Amino acid sequence: MRLRGKVALVTGGSAGIGAAVVERLAAAGAQVVVHGRDAERSAAVAERVGGAVVLGDLAVPGVAAEVAEAAIAVHGRVDVLVANAGAGWSGPFTKLNGDELERLVMLDLLAPLHLVRCLLPPMIERRSGHIALVGSVAGRTAVAGEAVYAATKAALDIFAESLRLELRDTGVGVSLIVPGVVDTAFFTARGRPYERKRPRPVSAATVAQALVDGIANDRAEVWVPGWLRVAPAVRALAPGLYRRLSARFGEQAPGR
Template identity: 60%
Template sequence: MDVLVANAGEGWSGPLAAMPDGTLERLVAVNLTAPMRLTRLLLPAMAERGRGHLVYVASIAGALGVREEAVYAATKAGLLAFAESLRYEAPGVGVTVVLPGVVDTPFFERRGRPYTRSRPAPVPPARVAAAVVAAVERGRAEVYVPGWLRVPARLRGAAPGTFRALARRFGRP
C-alpha cells in the first residue's frame, strides 16, 4: 500500500459529565486507536521501501478545543501528536494531517446536534478530498480546510490567552 487515508470519525456533543457510558471509549477507539493500529500494520512495509504516505483527517477541533466536544477534540489532538511523532520515526514516509472545519456531511446529525450556524459555512466533502490529494502530491505536513482556519490555530499557539479571550467574546469554541 502506498497511501493510507485515515478518515473515520465519530462525534458526540454535550457536556462531558452527561456523556453516556461507553461513548468515551467508542470515540477513542474509532477516532484514535483505529488509525494507530492501521498505521502500525502498514508502516513497516512503507519504511522498508522508503516511501509511502500516511494521511490523518483530524479536525480543527483538535487544534483549538471546542466546548461540549472535549473527547472528540482530544482524540483529534491525539492524531496531531501521533502524526508529528511519526515524522521523526519514519524517514522517507510522508505524514500529513488534514484539519477540516465544518464539512457538509451527516456527521453533525449523527453526533446528536445538527450544525445550525450560517458561519462558518460548511465545505463540501470534495474540497476536503482535493486537499488530501494535493497534500500528498506536495508533501505537506498540515493542511487546513478552509485555509483561513490556520489563523486561529496559529493564534492559539502564539498567544493562547488572546485566543481564549476572543473565543469567549465571539461564542466559540
C-alpha cells in the first residue's frame, strides 16, 4: 500500500507505540487521525503531525463504534486502521475482580473487533485498505500473572489470521504486529514494572517503524524483535521443554 494521501486511524495514539506509529505514518505521507482518552496528550501528538483528534474510552461498550464514526467524519473515509490501544493487568487471576476483567477484555479484544466491524465494509467496497492489529508475544507463549491479557492477545492473533483468509482478493490487507518487551509506560500501568535484564526492551520507535513497513508491504506478521519467533516454535515442537523453561523463567516473561 502506498501510504501517501491515505487516511489512518491510530487508537491509543497519544503515547507509547501509538504516538510513534502516528509519527511514522505522517512521515510516510498519511493523514492521521489520533485516537486517545486524554485530550491534551492526544492534541499534542496530532499537532506535531498536522493530524486530527478523536477521543473516547474504548473500554466502554459502544464507544468503539462512536470512535469509528467520528474518524470517518474527519476525512470521509479511513483507509488504514491501527488497533493499538490496550492495557495489561499483573497478578494472580483470582485477585482480578469482575469489573476489571470485563474492562480488559473490552479494551484489548472487543474494541478492536468492533472497530474492524465498522471500518471494514467501506474498505472492501473501495477494494483498498489495511487492518493492523497490535498483538503481543504473550498471545503466543502465555505469561504467568497475565492470564487475561495473554488470552485477549491470543484471540486477536487468531482473529487476524481468520480475517486475512476471509479478505483474500478483496484488496484489503491484514497485519498482526507481535512485539515483546517495549520501552513504554505499559508495564508500570499494569501494576508491575519490568525488572528483568534480559530480554532488553526495544523502543516504541522500533516497533512503529516495523509496523508501518508491515502495512506498506502487506506483511501478515511482524515480530519485534525477530528472534522472538523462537519461543512459539519451541512451544510447538517441544512442549514439555517449553513448559519447564516457562516455569523457571516465565514469571515476568515479555508482554508488550
